[in-house]
Amino acid sequence: MNAKDLMDAMNYIDDDLIEACDKVRMKGAKPKKKAVVQSLVPVFAAAATIVVVGAIAVMLATKSDEGARKHSSFDRRDEDRSKAEMYYDGAAYISRNTPGSGDVTSEMEFIDGVECQDEEENNAAGQTEVTEAPVNEDPAQAPAETSAGGEEIPETLLINGKTYALVIVEDDLIVTGEEITEYTTDHIFNGAVLYEYQGEDCDMVIYIPSADSFYYLIPSAE
Amino acid sequence: MEDALIVDLYWDRDERAISETQIKYERYLTKIAMNVLSDREDSLEAVNDTYLHAWNSMPPHRPEILSTFLGKITRRVSIDSLRKKTAVKRGGSEYEVSLQELSENGIEPGTMQENESEYQDMGRYISEYLRTLPEDMRNVFISRYFHFDPLKDICKNFGFSESKVKSILFRVRNGLKDHLKKAGYEL
Numbered sequence: 001m002n003a004k005d006l007m008d009a010m011n012y013i014d015d016d017l018i019e020a021c022d023k024v025r026m027k028g029a030k031p032k033k034k035a036v037v038q039s040l041v042p043v044f045a046a047a048a049t050i051v052v053v054g055a056i057a058v059m060l061a062t063k064s065d066e067g068a069r070k071h072s073s074f075d076r077r078d079e080d081r082s083k084a085e086m087y088y089d090g091a092a093y094i095s096r097n098t099p100g101s102g103d104v105t106s107e108m109e110f111i112d113g114v115e116c117q118d119e120e121e122n123n124a125a126g127q128t129e130v131t132e133a134p135v136n137e138d139p140a141q142a143p144a145e146t147s148a149g150g151e152e153i154p155e156t157l158l159i160n161g162k163t164y165a166l167v168i169v170e171d172d173l174i175v176t177g178e179e180i181t182e183y184t185t186d187h188i189f190n191g192a193v194l195y196e197y198q199g200e201d202c203d204m205v206i207y208i209p210s211a212d213s214f215y216y217l218i219p220s221a222e
Numbered sequence: 223m224e225d226a227l228i229v230d231l232y233w234d235r236d237e238r239a240i241s242e243t244q245i246k247y248e249r250y251l252t253k254i255a256m257n258v259l260s261d262r263e264d265s266l267e268a269v270n271d272t273y274l275h276a277w278n279s280m281p282p283h284r285p286e287i288l289s290t291f292l293g294k295i296t297r298r299v300s301i302d303s304l305r306k307k308t309a310v311k312r313g314g315s316e317y318e319v320s321l322q323e324l325s326e327n328g329i330e331p332g333t334m335q336e337n338e339s340e341y342q343d344m345g346r347y348i349s350e351y352l353r354t355l356p357e358d359m360r361n362v363f364i365s366r367y368f369h370f371d372p373l374k375d376i377c378k379n380f381g382f383s384e385s386k387v388k389s390i391l392f393r394v395r396n397g398l399k400d401h402l403k404k405a406g407y408e409l
Contacts (some may be wrong), residue, residue, distance in 0.1 A: 001407045003324035005344070007317070010368050011298055012345025015290040017352055021364040022250075022289060025371070025379050 153211055156220055159194075159204075164217035169205065225288040232280035239280075240273050247289060251296040257370035258300035259307075260315040268303055272296040297368065316370040324395065344407070351401040355394065362387055363394045 157164050191209035197216070204217040223242045231239030251272055255265035272295045285291035304317055352360045362380060365371045366387075371379070376387050399409055 001344070001402070001409055003321045005341070006324060006348075007301065007321065007367070008298075009341045009344035009348060011294050012342045012348075013352065013364070013368065014345075014349040015285075015287040017349060017360065017364060018290040018293065018368060019287050020357070021361040021368070022293075024361050025365060025369070027379070 153208060153215075157206070157217065159217070163220040164202075164204070165220050166206070166215040167218055169214040169216060229280060229284060229288060232277065233284070240277065243273060243276065243288075243292065247292055250289065251292055254293055254296045254369055255300045257372070258297065258304055258315055258317040264303060264307075265300070268296060268300045271299045275299065293369075297370075316372055320367055320370060323391065344402070347402060347405045347407075348398065351398055355397075358382075359390050359394055362390045363398075366391055 153166065155166060157166060191207075193207045194217075195205050195207065197203055197205045202216045202218045205214050206217055207214050223246065228239055228242045228246070231242060248269060251269045252265055255268040256262070259265050259268060272292055275295045276292055279291075279295075283291070301317060304315060308318070352363065355363070358380065362376055362382070365376050365379065366373075373384055373387055376382070377384050380387070382390075403409060
């Protein structure tokens with residue numbers, strides 16, 4: 001037997017074997033591979049959808065950022081304008097809007113986290129502008145002030161058994177209230193006078209002639 | 223049209239049997255003929271000869287699978303045609319390449335056996351061996367040595383690399399050789 005015989009003998013193999021082979025040949029590529037290609041179609045569609053949605057989200061976020069940046073630039077301009085009128089006295093930032101600028105005139109101090117407003121502020125529209133200030137964590141560690149007369153001014157005063165923190169009033173204070181005469185203090189200041197004060201965080205001020213200054217008397221937590 | 227109805231047309235000696243066969247199987251048959259002859263005109267002639275052989279065979283034959291019945295006719299007619307042609311000149315058809323491949327496994331080209339019944343017996347042994355193979359290996363072998371499909375077509379149809387197809391063919395040829403030897407054939 002030779003190769004040609006074998007080729008001729010191949011013409012007599014069973015029909016069902018040839019038919020089974022024909023089915024595969026007619027299909028072309030294997031179904032397994034086709035299935036892989038088909039399964040990738042939804043994957044690509046999902047990926048494309050994610051990309052499109054992501055792009056839209058990024059665009060919206062960018063627009064939002066631009067809007068926020070515009071707002072913040074406006075805020076910054078206002079802040080800069082306020083900072084221009086702000087000064088630091090070593091214990092507190094005091095910021096003040098320029099009278100007649102169209103803004104509500106107000107005055108505010110942050111001292112050790114305590115906010116005080118004078119009577120003029122209360123009479124105003126009540127709008128305030130907030131700025132951060134360096135906080136003195138422990139008032140006891142702060143050096144005591146010394147008046148022009150060499151008289152040491154403590155940070156706290158005990159008045160009628162109640163402790164008050166002294167915070168200097170930086171601006172001219174117009175005293176409209178009555179002098180408080182019934183209170184006694186554990187400190188004796190020459191010519192010191194207690195006055196009623198209708199503030200948010202304190203109800204008294206003390207005038208110390210040797211320092212020629214008014215001090216808010218803020219009730220201490222102690 | 224269903225194969226059974228086409229066969230009925232042959233049995234009824236209805237000439238529509240030829241046209242219906244042409245509509246359904248011309249492409250399939252032309253592919254087999256082209257693989258053997260590598261010539262368009264010769265292939266069309268081989269396919270037309272197939273229709274004539276089918277017309278003459280039915281009746282008395284009533285094939286269960288018309289496609290393979292016609293394919294076998296086309297294959298035989300094409301190989302005969304090629305043998306007549308190669309007596310004049312040698313070509314590079316897939317049939318000849320297949321013969322070369324078989325010779326690589328020690329099955330040398332030689333004189334043909336004249337007795338058709340011997341081919342039928344050998345065909346039965348070949349079928350017997352092919353049934354022992356995995357389906358993929360079996361189909362690759364039939365695709366190559368019955369249909370004479372080029373290797374690149376087999377790779378495409380079965381999703382295998384060329385090296386894998388070559389490996390399959392080599393292993394099946396060796397296995398077939400051993401099987402036929404056991405059956406008493408001298409190779």
